[in-house]
Amino acid sequence: MPSEPRPAPFRMPERIFAELAAGGGSPEAVAFLERAERARRLLLLRTLLDRLDTLRTPLSPPGEAWAVLKEAAAVAPGPVDRLLLAPATGGWIAHLLRRLHGTASGPPLWAEAGHLCALALAASVRAGTRADLMVSLADGGLPLPGLGLARLPGAEGGLTVGHARTSGGELMLSGPGRDGGTLSVTVRPATQPLPAPAAEAAVSVVEASVSAAEAPVPTVEGPVSSVAYPVSAVEAPAPAVEAPAPAAETPAPASGAPVPTVEGPVSAVAYPVSAVEAPAPAAETPAPASGAPVPTVEGPVSSVAYPVSAVEAPAATVEALAPAVEAPVPAVEALAPAAETPAPAVEAPAPAAEAPGPSTWLPLRTLTHRTPEGPLAIPLEDLDPYRDLDDPLPPARLDADEAEAWQRLFEEAVALLAEPGGDGPGRLYPGAIRAVVPWGRTGTLPPAPPTVLVSASSGDSFGAMVIARPSSAVALAETLVHEFQHSKLAALLHLFPLLDDDREERYYAPWRPDPRHLTGLLHGAYAFTGVTGFWRDRLAGARDDRAADTAGYHFALRRLQSRLVVRTLLAEGRLTPQGRALVSGLARTLDGWLREPVPYAALTRARTAAALHRTEWRLRNVDPGVETPSDGPRFRPDRTSWPDVRTHAFADRPAAPHTADEHLAAGDAAAALARYAGQLAADPAEPHALAGWIVARAVLEPGRATRRMLARPELLQPLPSG
Known part of the structure; x- marks a missing residue:
């Protein structure tokens, strides 16, 4: 009796997993993730049709x-x-x-x-x-x-x-x-392509929705349920514990095998106090904070809200890290000819014949980007009701001037990303972006801020990013990198269970005002490793000392913060084998970057900014009246969100400091300490000033006592004399 045919599973080649685990991803790696997302999409669509x-x-x-x-x-x-x-x-x-x-x-x-x-x-x-x-x-x-x-x-x-x-x-x-x-x-x-700067005439536009290595076209013949696709839900959260740092950071092995970098227990201190001590030998260069590290949604915003187990098709195995095995494309039968039909290289938009007038037809605008292979058209999505992260929205049509501002800024940002380099973290080919969703404004007034105030992405919408337009191309380029990192990790989470997460929000994330769960930490670590690489490229290409100082600050700050979170993830023991391989790959990338030189002033400001954030986070979140249990700190019932004003403020060294923060950023800890003490005289428990006082004191008097203050600042009695 012949056996039932088995659907072919996805097999991810080890080299592709290694690329993604390092935080980067070549076009080939991104194309593989897209094929996997395609299979998942068709499975979910089949499930939906059955239910309807x-x-x-x-x-x-x-x-x-x-x-x-x-x-x-x-x-x-x-x-x-x-x-x-x-x-x-x-x-x-x-x-x-x-x-x-x-x-x-x-x-x-x-x-x-x-x-x-x-x-x-x-x-x-x-x-x-x-x-x-x-x-x-x-x-x-x-x-x-x-x-x-x-x-x-x-x-x-x-x-x-x-x-x-x-x-x-x-x-x-x-x-x-x-x-x-x-x-x-x-x-x-x-559609309506927005004119690229210096464009001469309308040209046909490549639909930027499918990678060059495109999967076979979907076909409706045959049950989609036959697809071998692992629908592993990432909902399994794990108990979290404050991320204490190991006494010494073990550099990850150079071998290709993704082996965990940090072995053994972590020390009692949850933050590398070297941020305010003498410069560490051979590295800890702070990472960027300029352009505006994007306040983003860390974690697949909607990717885990739907229990994928509802998919009635048999969830098949995904064999990751299959050595020496190329990745056969899964046998997805879903929508049309079974033969592989790649999209035409160039597709012209339908002519606007019989133009019905603006009142009857609103065209989707597309951001135009020229490449050697031809122009790309990336949707500037302000009309589709499902463009946001979850609930349907009415159209929010951009004014013509705002749409053109997006086109100009996007072209400048993409030019930055196109500077020479490899496929490592921080790199992004613009054709991988599937949609840009403007957020929060439809006109050019009031003027856009220099930084990105809001950005987000969803695991359900691979390659799309919701962004509040900034005025700075550097800020937009950094955000594009950041959000695409989230898309890549969300696609990996759809393929492999990477961690066991109980969704308890108890961990310190250096880019958030609130405690996070492990999945959020993993998303943050992956996204900010990409951001770190972005600023590393800016540092390498800096044309003057000021640009090098700013890029060096962001590079040093983000590499330090990302490595701290990676250490937490490795120490918690909640990673699956694939998750440990992934996080160990990030550790190897960051360990290498921590050895790279950064301008000394930028490195010092980055370390100080990192220490300030963690100190203020603990003062605002951790309950000083509760002894820290083994499973992490207990949090204040009255805690609220707070603005992180220092991360960006410390990006540039003040020429004429006036405030306490400015003096600390300028390297004058004594003047800063006196000013913080003056503020605390009026309100001894004010967290922002108290955090500054503690860090300034640690800079001036490094030693065991100040290390204890930095480790548990919430225990400090608010009676500093200055």
């Missing part, structure tokens, strides 16, 4: 929409595959699955499920096929994912049902009007 079969809806049933998608995929497999793998499609699938599991809320379920009809219509427009579907309209608008938004002027407000037909790339949309009649409009959907 019995949903009562006034719209066309899911089976009809899926048939339209299948037909379009047979004609134009590349564009339809990219549509299904777009970040917003992943956000919709994950959100709707959470709705079905009762862990999310939103508009009526039939309306959200009806987004499948919008996807089908977008696919039909791309392929030039015919479709006839009943759709959900929001205030008379129908989003076409990857294309834009069709609108019926004068339509009835709220959620209504409309009728949409496509033929030859045109969309005919009708729906109820405010006066009780029926409105209709015909549009030819097309």
